Amino acid sequence: MRNGIVKRYFFTCVSVVLVSIVVLGAVFLGLSAQYFKDERQDQLLIIAQRAAERTSSGLTTSDGNSYLLDFDTLRQGYRLLISTQEDADLFMTDVNGAAVLCTEGTRCAHTTYRVPADVLEKSSQASVAKGYRGMGTLGEIYKRPHYIVSVPITGDDGYIIGYVFAASPADELSQFLVDVLRMFAIAAVVVLAISFAVIYYTTKRLVSPLKEMAGYAARFGQGDFSQTVPVTSDDEVGQLAMALNNMSSSLAVVEQTRRNFVANVSHELKTPMTTIGGFVDGILDGTIPPERQNHYLGLVSNEVKRLSRLVSGMLNVSKIEAGEMTLNTVPFNICEVIFTALLSFEQQIEQKSIEIEGLDVDKVMVEGDRDLVHQVIYNLVDNAVKFVNEGGVISFGFETVGGYTFTAVRNSGEGIPKEQLQQVFDRFYKTDRSRGLDKKGVGLGLYIAKTIVNRHGGDIVVSSKEGEYTEFRFSLPAAKPLRAKRAAKGEGRREGQPADALAEAEGQQAPDPGDGDRKI
Structure with a gap:
């Protein structure tokens, strides 16, 4: 972790800071x-404008076609103007670009060479204000x-009679930039040092909880769910810690x-297998006399059937939990399904003299998978x-x-204790009483x-009163023709309207699945 995220994050941030400083330095x-160039030229322009004003004010006309100047006076004025600029x-x-007056005196380079024609042309086109x-x-x-x-000099008639040039060496710019760069470098070093320290500290702080979570995740992977990841913030890292804790809780469940499941299956398999093994060994070693062998073989047969039901039930549970249960939904009469199921228990019903009630209705149409229902x-x-x-x-x-x-x-009977009602739908759950009465169930x-039922979009609930009855009540979608008929009468449930609201609209009390005193 330290050689991975910390290094990559640190060097990425450092690279961004370095590039930012380089770009900022170049722009600066x-x-x-x-700025230095504009400031220097502005100063020279002011000097050139003042020199041009002095020159224009000192012009005198000799014959109407030429002007006279007092060069000594102008030279002193020029030198005074330029004295502030080293x-x-x-x-x-x-x-024509030939120098006629210079602050350096008569021996200067200006009198030897002429100003280039392109510079004179640009100077003639420039205004006095901008130069x-x-x-x-x-x-x-x-x-x-x-x-x-440069600034043009104009006569009384507005024509240009000459130019004033002010010049300053550009070497000063290099020295100015060196001084600026030195100050910027000092500031950049300080900023980089602070940035490096902050980035490294922040990176370590971000990665430290991730390393801790990795340790917890490794323990979770080994099946140790006894500890939880500390949640120290509300940011993404804190949300990740909470997600790991939720995952740990789910994995623990x-x-x-x-x-x-393994314990229950082992227990359910062990009991019939022990019984089968004991009876078979008794027949083989002669412990069980020949006249009793058929009886015990019948018991063995019952245990084998019980094992078959257990395996079949486990296969069904496996298909359900794997999502392999597919529904073939069709409308059908649930009363016919009930009659068919009751025929399978005809012998037990007669042996216990059980009375069947409530099947005097002709047809109750529902929608669902007939075989699964x-x-x-x-x-x-x-x-x-x-x-019962x-x-x-x-x-x-x-x-x-x-x-x-x-x-x-x-069914009438002793009922189920209240504290056990919520567990009757759990896998392999059997109450102490049912273990005595239900020898064959798993x-x-x-x-x-x-x-x-849940797969059909319905629900199933149980209610019981000890010493009186036990009732299971489940719901399935009503057949579409029936729903259409009820909707035509205005009795259908609107989208989002609960059953209680519908019952209230119809002026009747909504059915309570847990109401044990309701008469069927």
Whole structure:
């Protein structure tokens, strides 16, 4: 982790800071150079404008075609103007570019060379207010680059009679930029040092909780869910910690479920296999006499059937949990399915003198997978037959509310303790009482029934009153023709309207799945 994220993040941030400083330095130096140049030329322009004003005010006409100047007076004025600018010079040329006056005296380079014609042309086109600005050597006048500023001199008639040039060496710019660069470099070093320290500290702080989470994730992968990741913030890192804790909780539940499943399967398999092994060994070694062998072979046969039911139930559970259960939805009469299921228990019903009630209706149409719904009803009837009292009653009830048909299966008997009602749909769950009465069950029937009903978009609930009854009540979508008929009458449930609201609109009380005193 340290050699990965920390290094990459640190060097990425450092690279960004370095590039930013380089770009900022280049822009800063460029602007500084331009500012220095403009400032220098502005100063020279002011001097050249004042020199041109003095020159124009000192013009005298001799014959109408020429002007006279007092060069000594002008030279002193020029020198006074340029005295504030170190290494700068000021000179005047005629219209042809020949120097006629210079602050350096008679021995200067300005009198030897002429100003280039292109510079004169640009100077003649410039106004007195803006003047001509340039940088160069003015042909052969200067050996080094100079800042050049010129202003035209006009006579009384408005014609240009000459030019005033002010020049200053450009070497000062290099020294100025060196000084600026030195100050910028010092500031950049300080900023870089602070940035490096902050970036390194921030990176370590960001990565430290990730390393800690990696350690917790490794323990989770090994099956240790006893600890939780500390959540120290509300940012993305804190959200990741909470996600890991949620994952740990989910994995702990899954692991506990898996262990319970293995333990339950082992227990359910061990009991019949022990019984089968004991009886077979008894027959083989002669412990069981020949006249009793058929009896015990019958017991062995029952245990084998129990193992078959267990394996079949486990396969069904596996298909359900793997999402391999597909629905073949068709409208059908659920009463016919109930009658078919009851025929499978005809012998047990007669042996216990059980009375069947509530099946005097002709047709109750629902939509669903007929075979899967048959399994639901078969499991519920099987449960009712097992726990109904001798000479008791198994009754059925039907009610359609809000597009769903509710089917109730109630049996009289001792009922289920209140504290165990929420567990009857768990896999392999069997109450202590049912372990005594239900010798053949494996505790998967109600779990499978609930899963199938939920897969149809319905729900199943149980209610019981000890010493009186137990009732399972599940819902399935009503058949479409029935829903269409109810909608035509204005009785259908509107989208988003709960069953309670619909019942209230119809002026009746909504059915309560947990109301044990409701008569079917």
